[in-house]
Amino acid sequence: MANDTKRLAVLIDAENAQLSVIDNLMEEIANLGSATVKRIYGDFKESRAAKWNDKLLEHSIQPIHQLRNTRTKNASDIALVIDAMDLLHSGKIDGFCLVSSDSDFTGLARRIREDGLMVYGFGEEGKAAKTSFVPACDRFIYVENLKKRDGNGGAPKPKRISDPGLIRLLQNAVRDAADDSGEGWASLGQVGQLIYKLQPDFDPRNYDCGKLNELVEATGRFELQRRGREGGAQSLYVRSKRQAK
Numbered sequence: 741m742a743n744d745t746k747r748l749a750v751l752i753d754a755e756n757a758q759l760s761v762i763d764n765l766m767e768e769i770a771n772l773g774s775a776t777v778k779r780i781y782g783d784f785k786e787s788r789a790a791k792w793n794d795k796l797l798e799h800s801i802q803p804i805h806q807l808r809n810t811r812t813k814n815a816s817d818i819a820l821v822i823d824a825m826d827l828l829h830s831g832k833i834d835g836f837c838l839v840s841s842d843s844d845f846t847g848l849a850r851r852i853r854e855d856g857l858m859v860y861g862f863g864e865e866g867k868a869a870k871t872s873f874v875p876a877c878d879r880f881i882y883v884e885n886l887k888k889r890d891g892n893g894g895a896p897k898p899k900r901i902s903d904p905g906l907i908r909l910l911q912n913a914v915r916d917a918a919d920d921s922g923e924g925w926a927s928l929g930q931v932g933q934l935i936y937k938l939q940p941d942f943d944p945r946n947y948d949c950g951k952l953n954e955l956v957e958a959t960g961r962f963e964l965q966r967r968g969r970e971g972g973a974q975s976l977y978v979r980s981k982r983q984a985k
Contacts, residue, residue, distance in 0.1 A: 744857065746773030749827045751820050753802070753840035754782025754792060756863065757883075762795045764886035765862060769837050772860060777827060780922040781805050781816040814844075821848050830854055837862065843871035850876050861940070868941075877940050885945035901947055901958045909935060909942075910956060911980055924979040925965065928953060931978060953978075 750769060755778075769775050776802040780792065784806070796803055804823070827833050828851075838845055841863035843927040849859045853876075861868070861877035865884050874880045896897055901907075913934040917926035932952050935942050949955040953976055956962045961981055968974035 747832065747881055748773040748835050748837055748860075749777040749824070749833045750775045750779070750801075750837040751777075751824055751839065752780040753816065753820060753842060753845075753890070754780050754784075755814070755816060756840040756842045756867075758864070759792055759795060761883045761886045764798065765883065766799050767860075768881065768886055769860075771836070773835060775837070776833065778802060779823065781820045783816065787912065817844055821845075823927070824848055824852065827858065828855060831947060835855065835860065838877070839863070839869035841871070843873045846872045846876045850872065853878065857909060859891065871954040872939050879936055880941040881943060882941065882946070885943055900960060901955065903947070906947070907959055907961055909938070910959065910962070913938075914962070914978055918979070925977045928956070928964070928976040928978050
């Protein structure tokens with residue numbers, strides 16, 4: 741494992757997570773870092789939670805069984821928060837993946853970020869998008885996007901995108917990340933970082949694009965330029981076509 745690979749704690753709320761996306765979820769997390777801790781919280785005597793068993797074994801996820809003490813209090817949520825704080829203070833974790841659409845984890849996400857650790861949230865768009873949990877995370881990934889694949893295993897081919905809000909967001913980010921050359925060029929990586937700070941749930945897959953450069957191209961409003969030695973590492977730069985004129 742590379743020294744700069746983030747050690748991640750994956751904490752899953754079984755009552756607010758989808759079993760059908762667990763494979764793609766763990767694949768997505770592998771792109772973010774190394775899942776050092778993998779735990780799922782729920783009442784595993786209930787039939788719904790019991791269906792997780794095969795996937796838990798396949799991905800080596802530790803089940804944390806919590807009985808429902810009352811109908812109004814969620815013992816699983818409390819156990820997840822306690823474990824998260826223990827892991828936070830252990831100093832052995834670089835970031836957290838909180839898998840839930842529940843706004844009750846808003847405070848936990850804020851507390852973790854106060855200590856300078858990354859928080860990646862995963863949840864359903866219809867539920868999570870309406871809660872305060874999304875902006876409390878550094879990044880929030882809708883699980884619906886984890887299912888978007890074409891026959892070759894990639895994202896579907898993007899269509900021309902004319903969303904005014906999206907174009908304005910991209911233009912502002914490119915402007916703010918532009919270098920000092922006066923030509924309007926900005927590193928696409930820095931553009932993406934700025935956008936995620938403004939909108940944690942931003943994702944090219946929201947627009948049926950696999951990557952940010954595909955989304956930028958699909959708007960028809962930007963130029964892209966590759967820099968670096970041919971055959972070696974290359975970086976993408978972007979600028980507005982208005983700036984080019």
